[in-house]
Amino acid sequence: MNSELSSQQIKDIGEQGLLERLQRFCPPELIGDDAAVFKTAPGQSLVVTTDVLVDGVHFSNLTTSPEDAGWRAAAANLSDLAAMGASPLGITVGLGLPGEVRVSWVERLYQGMTECLQQYNTSIVGGDVVRSPVTTLAITAFGQVNPSQIIRRSAAVVGDAIVVTGVHGASRSGLELLLHPELGQNLKDAERTALIRAHQRPQPRLDVLPVICQVLASPCPMPIAGMDSSDGLADAIIQICRASSVGAVLECRQISMPAAFGHWLTKEQALEYALYGGEDFELVLCLPQKSALALVQYLGQGAAIVGNIIPGSIVLLHDEQKKFPDQVLNLSQGFQHFDD
């Protein structure tokens, strides 16, 4: 082995770089979506996704109660299942804990996870608890989906409308309000509470799955393109375009945001939160125009067509009102934990 290569450290190549290096150990057909899918029986595929959360990196007692940390961890994994079109079967929870952690903290964490899971009639089905110098939470969620209803990043085609199932930016703005309570003095109490709630108790959009099938007619006539917006709306659209070898144009004013943003944020700030904030856990779907329109009408409440799939490889942000010049969106501005 080349000595320069062998001394390379994780920090030199980052999370994304390491993941790319590790892909050669995985079957190629399982790479590239929010979760792995494989057929287990006729008419049934198993979907599996996993997340590791580390104290001080992904959650902190300073901004998050253990109940909320648990809810958010469960929600993120359920959202990865929703991103694939899969209904949850259960989650496993692996915990690494310093001996000094309070038992009540762990019970409250489990309480939060369970509250989130119960909304979707699912539960914690197994786990492991070990000693560790740092509190670590490893969740694996698994679900099932009819193979004809799998949502994939790679299925977008030119001409598709890009649908978001709800507003973006809420979770990020809620975090700002928690970190800086002096912000947003013009917000009504109910608005402030709702934004903070969006951060603390995000809702994975498993409820959208039966609606998609209904709108598209059953069995679904073509592969459904999409993913969730856990790493931000910009990231989701860029990932879909990259996997589908297409481009996209987004229209600024069509990106749905919380109404409260108008009482608080500048247009630039609002757009930054909506595009790059992350953790809104909405679905971003690419559908034929007619189906897209039907889905948006059915969902209401922040659902919108935010742009279109175009030829090429560029994701362009366009402002009809010409307040901003057109700009090309790219992943390096996105919400990449490892690089910060």
Next chain:
Amino acid sequence: MNSELSSQQIKDIGEQGLLERLQRFCPPELIGDDAAVFKTAPGQSLVVTTDVLVDGVHFSNLTTSPEDAGWRAAAANLSDLAAMGASPLGITVGLGLPGEVRVSWVERLYQGMTECLQQYNTSIVGGDVVRSPVTTLAITAFGQVNPSQIIRRSAAVVGDAIVVTGVHGASRSGLELLLHPELGQNLKDAERTALIRAHQRPQPRLDVLPVICQVLASPCPMPIAGMDSSDGLADAIIQICRASSVGAVLECRQISMPAAFGHWLTKEQALEYALYGGEDFELVLCLPQKSALALVQYLGQGAAIVGNIIPGSIVLLHDEQKKFPDQVLNLSQGFQHFDD
């Protein structure tokens, strides 16, 4: 909440105590075996198990190469599937890594995992990589089993013979030889190598599953009782007895051990390693005498009937040669990571 209770820390109640407290968050029908099982389709159940391994607690660069750490982690999870009678579908790998870890270390870890998995035609199907102050490895394995072939701890009945699928104590003795190379001067090179190999590259006994079905006739006429011996032979028998509300008597001289132990260890030391060493990853099964005999004959190579299931709740170690007085085995002597 009572203030004394709310200030209780993990170290006050230990791993086992915490797991018991957390069971109320899980559906009761999923608790008590090596992995969770649930029905996903007619004639098919999904089995899921998860493990968290922490640098310095469960593995160490001092005694274990990254390849071996990877192999052992994969083997432990495959063994949990074997313990339930399930064939593997795949594993997910969640990694927490300090930025200073070498990329080559991670690649070698994955190499070891993959080598183990390939033996059983399975693979890494997904994962997550995050920044963490301590190297942490969270593996979730999932597999499938025909519901009539599930192995459960709770199915042992009085009169069953207790079968081990291979020798015990090898892995523990291999670790001793790695830590103290000056030990075992009378061992032949091949013996030393084999014992160290048993520690570094343990084999989960997935190969035994088709044999069980063959020996018992298909479809299996009754629930199969058993688990793996990952936490030691004594632990496995005690766990089975507890879950099945029965007792057991073990016969010292019937417990199969590596032949090399005769050139090195005292009888007491050998027995201690075999009963409490752990990580041999054999299966411990409770079967009617005739089936037990047929299975042992089929397997050969260290497979043995080591005792019988009796009424009561006590696990008794008996020495036919009367070298030791009878002793009652209990879990507190077992290999419990958290309590040490």
